[in-house]
Amino acid sequence: MRRGGLPRDVVKGVEAVVDDVAERGLEAALRYSEQFDGVKPSAPIVEPRAGGDPAVVKAALEAAESLRRVYKRLVPPDAVDYYGGFMRLVSWRPVDKAALYVPARYISTLVMLAVPASLAGVREIYVVTPPRGVTEELLAVAKELGVKGVLQIGGPHGLAYAVFHIGVDVVAGPGGLYVQAGKYVLSQYVGVDGIEGPTELVVYAEGVAPEVAAKGAMAQLEHGPTSFAHVLSPDEELLRAVEEIYRREKTSSMGPLHVKKVAGVEEAARVVDEIAPEHLEVWGRRELAFMVKNVGAVSINAPSPYLDYVAGICHVLPTGGTARWRGPVTPLNFLKPIGVAEAVGSVDPALAEAARVLAKYEGFQRHFEAI
Numbered sequence: 283m284r285r286g287g288l289p290r291d292v293v294k295g296v297e298a299v300v301d302d303v304a305e306r307g308l309e310a311a312l313r314y315s316e317q318f319d320g321v322k323p324s325a326p327i328v329e330p331r332a333g334g335d336p337a338v339v340k341a342a343l344e345a346a347e348s349l350r351r352v353y354k355r356l357v358p359p360d361a362v363d364y365y366g367g368f369m370r371l372v373s374w375r376p377v378d379k380a381a382l383y384v385p386a387r388y389i390s391t392l393v394m395l396a397v398p399a400s401l402a403g404v405r406e407i408y409v410v411t412p413p414r415g416v417t418e419e420l421l422a423v424a425k426e427l428g429v430k431g432v433l434q435i436g437g438p439h440g441l442a443y444a445v446f447h448i449g450v451d452v453v454a455g456p457g458g459l460y461v462q463a464g465k466y467v468l469s470q471y472v473g474v475d476g477i478e479g480p481t482e483l484v485v486y487a488e489g490v491a492p493e494v495a496a497k498g499a500m501a502q503l504e505h506g507p508t509s510f511a512h513v514l515s516p517d518e519e520l521l522r523a524v525e526e527i528y529r530r531e532k533t534s535s536m537g538p539l540h541v542k543k544v545a546g547v548e549e550a551a552r553v554v555d556e557i558a559p560e561h562l563e564v565w566g567r568r569e570l571a572f573m574v575k576n577v578g579a580v581s582i583n584a585p586s587p588y589l590d591y592v593a594g595i596c597h598v599l600p601t602g603g604t605a606r607w608r609g610p611v612t613p614l615n616f617l618k619p620i621g622v623a624e625a626v627g628s629v630d631p632a633l634a635e636a637a638r639v640l641a642k643y644e645g646f647q648r649h650f651e652a653i
């Protein structure tokens with residue numbers, strides 16, 4: 283079974299873009315910016331600065347505070363242990379430089395990425411965004427969140443520039459197919475967070491009005507034609523009404539909405555686990571949230587746009603079935619565990635003997651002698 287994955291032709295095209303930017307640097311990145319975004323910025327990197335609409339900046343900083351309260355608890359402590367004559371330490375260290383991809387005007391996505399990166403302790407944080415995304419509000423929020431520079435070149439070419447010419451160690455962030463293919467290609471050279479492509483939602487609704495069940499779905503479909511939503515319910519009438527709302531209100535740029543009758547939460551949990559969606563919205567039967575295994579984030583009795591903005595959960599979430607093994611971006615995406623073993627006093631003879639047995643079994647004479 284093959285699920286998700288990126289279209290091979292997109293990956294191939296993006297590979298050529300990445301290689302070209304790796305070789306020819308800024309000149310190539312600017313040429314692609316002109317080709318795909320119609321703009322050739324005069325200065326590639328803009329320094330964050332105060333300004334913009336104060337109400338927007340304040341709202342973004344409120345979202346940041348809400349996120350920070352939860353995500354600071356996700357910064358792991360170092361693990362220390364003494365055994366057999368060794369002090370063993372697993373020490374979490376931040377990467378030095380990170381690039382955060384922010385699709386144009388997604389100021390909330392800047393918040394969702396910059397807070398975990400700065401909690402991790404990344405020394406230099408860069409934002410990569412298409413030129414039309416570089417607004418005074420974005421620059422002001424970037425400044426408040428400790429961003430060093432905003433690269434106003436988007437798409438895979440912007441990410442490639444950050445990797446090969448700014449020297450970032452990690453790239454993270456959501457975007458369309460080209461950006462996700464860019465991260466996939468760049469994962470050969472730097473750390474990436476995963477695939478966070480077009481938005482996906484499953485809604486489970488029981489005992490609520492169809493308007494309530496439809497609201498989150500219509501919101502997430504607003505992200506574009508490649509997004510999708512499913513509405514599950516044991517109530518056929520509710521499903522029919524939701525379909526009617528979709529038919530009435532959908533625009534040509536919205537993705538598809540599917541409805542499915544399920545017997546109850548057990549069947550719904552199986553369907554959700556099979557789809558492994560980015561978002562799950564649960565109305566009326568909160569236990570479903572704790573039954574599912576494969577989902578990026580769950581909103582209970584609240585429309586998922588709350589989670590997108592202020593509920594304190596990172597909205598950079600796995601898509602394309604990757605919620606089977608990943609969750610939201612957290613400080614861990616910017617941290618690496620470094621192992622340290624220090625001989626303190628003499629090594630336990632039984633442990634030393636075990637090491638010699640293993641070296642001998644593997645045929646490593648010099649290892650044996652070193653021990």
Ligand SMILES: NC(=O)c1ccc[n+]([C@@H]2O[C@H](COP(=O)([O-])OP(=O)(O)OC[C@H]3O[C@@H](n4cnc5c(N)ncnc54)[C@H](O)[C@@H]3O)[C@@H](O)[C@H]2O)c1
Pocket residue numbers: 295296299318319384385386388391412436437438439456457458459460461477478479480481505506508509560597598599600601
């Ligand atoms: N999963 C998540 O966590 C999450 C969160 C927020 C947003 N999203 C998704 O992010 C997406 C945002 O998409 P978007 O299109 O606005 O922004 P985007 O920045 O991902 O894609 C647009 C950019 O791609 C580049 N591009 C276009 N055609 C190209 C080509 N042929 N080759 C190389 N590069 C090319 C251009 O630079 C353009 O600015 C939406 O689909 C939304 O659903 C996902």
Ligand SMILES: N[C@H](CO)Cc1c[nH]c[nH+]1
Pocket residue numbers: 388390391480481482502505560590597598599
């Ligand atoms: N719904 C997106 C996650 O899939 C996040 C977002 C940003 N802005 C609005 N919504």
